[in-house]
Amino acid sequence: MKEGITIDLQFVAGSDEDLETAFLLNSSPAFEFAAYTVAALTNTQPTVAIQGENVDITAATLVQNGATVLDKVTISFEQGHKATTHHSGSGTTKRSSTDPALQTLVDQMWNVDQDRPSAAQVTLNWGxxxxxxxxxxxGxxxxxxxETLFTKKQYADLLTTYQNELFTADVCKAEAPMSGFRKQYLQAVFNAFTSTPMFSAAFDYLKAQNYKDTSDLxxxxxxxxxxxxxxxxxxxKGALGSSGWEHVFSGELKSNEVDGQxxxxRxxxxxxxxxxxxxGYYTHDEDLIGTFQYHWQGATKPKxxxxxGTSPAFDFSILSVCALVHGNGGNCHFHVNNYPITVTSYLQQCGDGSGTCLSTAYPG
Known part of the structure; x- marks a missing residue:
C-alpha cells in the first residue's frame, strides 16, 4: 500500500486466486470509471496526480461479439522522471533508471551476453x-x-524443456512431481543459465546488496x-499448478486467457x-522489446x-535480480541499449513449503 492511494494484494474469490491485483484507494467510483474509460478508449497510459504522487493507469481491452470491452486495469506508481522514446512511427512513455548500481549491472550483462541474437539472426514483423x-x-x-543460434547450450537446454512438454498449461491442474527426467531436464537448463557470465554478474550484484544466502553460490x-x-x-485455490518458471518461460492457461509467457x-x-x-502490437522499441496481442491454444493474451533481442539467460538473470531486490510491483528501472525498461514482478510463499516463489516477472 502507498500512503492510502493504492494497494497491491492477493486474494481468493470462489475457486480462483489472484496474485497480482492493485486498485485505487480513497477515490470515488465515478473518478475510477472516468480514468479507466480514458485509458481504455485512447490506448494510452495516463498518469494522474493523487495526493502529490503520480499514478499510472493501464487498461487492456478485448473485442467480444463485435463490441470492445474492458478486460484488465493495471495501477502502478511512476518512478523517477518520464522519458519518451520513438520507434517505427509510434511513441511510448517509460520510466528512467533510479539505481546506478543496477544500471551498471545491466550494462555489464548486455556487454557479456554473447548468446543474444544479432539483428540479422532474428527479424520481426510487428505489423x-x-x-x-x-x-x-x-502475419x-x-x-x-x-536457428543456428539454438545450438548454443542455453538455448539447446531450454528447447529440450519445451520439446518434452514438462508443464501442464492449465493452472487448475497440479504439476507433475519434480523427479526423474523432468527434474533432469529442468536442472540442466537451470545449470546452463546460472553458468553464464550474465548470471555471474547478477550474483555479484546480489552479494553487494547483502541479499540472504549469497555467501556461497x-x-x-x-x-x-x-x-x-x-x-x-x-x-x-487448491491444485499446485503453477511455478515461476512455468509462468514466465512456458506460459499458462487460466480460463480463456494466456497467463505469463x-x-x-517459447x-x-x-x-x-x-x-x-x-x-498486432501496442508498443515496441526496435527489435529489443515489445508488447502485443495474440492467441495461443485458443486462449487470448490481451496484452x-x-x-x-536478448538471450533467455539474460532475461532469467535480470528478472531474478528485480524480483529479489526491487520488491513487488513495477519498481525495477534501467536502460538496455539506451531504451528505458521497467520490470514488474511479484513474489509469494510457495504452496509446497519450499520458500519464496515468483508469481510473475516481465519487462515493459
Whole structure:
C-alpha cells in the first residue's frame, strides 16, 4: 500500500486466486470509471496526480461479439522522471533508471551476453499497431530466426524443456512431481543459465546488496533461486499448478486467457507449430522489446510481451535480480541499449513449503 492511494494484494474469490491485483484507494467510483474509460478508449497510459504522487493507469481491452470491452486495469506508481522514446512511427512513455548500481549491472550483462541474437539472426514483423481496441489476425510476429543460434547450450537446454512438454498449461491442474527426467531436464537448463557470465554478474550484484544466502553460490542456488523459479503454488485455490518458471518461460492457461509467457524462444517455437495467432502490437522499441496481442491454444493474451533481442539467460538473470531486490510491483528501472525498461514482478510463499516463489516477472 502507498500512503492510502493504492494497494497491491492477493486474494481468493470462489475457486480462483489472484496474485497480482492493485486498485485505487480513497477515490470515488465515478473518478475510477472516468480514468479507466480514458485509458481504455485512447490506448494510452495516463498518469494522474493523487495526493502529490503520480499514478499510472493501464487498461487492456478485448473485442467480444463485435463490441470492445474492458478486460484488465493495471495501477502502478511512476518512478523517477518520464522519458519518451520513438520507434517505427509510434511513441511510448517509460520510466528512467533510479539505481546506478543496477544500471551498471545491466550494462555489464548486455556487454557479456554473447548468446543474444544479432539483428540479422532474428527479424520481426510487428505489423499493425493496435489503437484502443483488439487487433485482427496478422502475419507471424517472427519473420525469420536463424536457428543456428539454438545450438548454443542455453538455448539447446531450454528447447529440450519445451520439446518434452514438462508443464501442464492449465493452472487448475497440479504439476507433475519434480523427479526423474523432468527434474533432469529442468536442472540442466537451470545449470546452463546460472553458468553464464550474465548470471555471474547478477550474483555479484546480489552479494553487494547483502541479499540472504549469497555467501556461497551453491547455497544461494538451492535455497533461494531454485524455489523462486521451480517452487509450486496455486492460482486456482487448491491444485499446485503453477511455478515461476512455468509462468514466465512456458506460459499458462487460466480460463480463456494466456497467463505469463514472457520468453521469445517459447513464442517462436509455438509459432512454428502454428499455435500462435498474432494480432498486432501496442508498443515496441526496435527489435529489443515489445508488447502485443495474440492467441495461443485458443486462449487470448490481451496484452503481453517480452524481450526479443536478448538471450533467455539474460532475461532469467535480470528478472531474478528485480524480483529479489526491487520488491513487488513495477519498481525495477534501467536502460538496455539506451531504451528505458521497467520490470514488474511479484513474489509469494510457495504452496509446497519450499520458500519464496515468483508469481510473475516481465519487462515493459
Amino acid at each position: 499493425t499497431k493496435i489503437s484502443g481496441k483488439s487487433g485482427i489476425k496478422e 507471424n510476429l517472427f519473420a525469420n530466426v536463424d 551453491e547455497t544461494f542456488k538451492s535455497k533461494v533461486l531454485w524455489p523462486l523459479w521451480f517452487g509450486t503454488y496455486t492460482r486456482c 514472457h520468453d521469445w524462444v 513464442y517462436y517455437t509455438e509459432q512454428k507449430k502454428d499455435k500462435m495467432v498474432y494480432n 503481453g510481451g517480452f524481450f526479443t
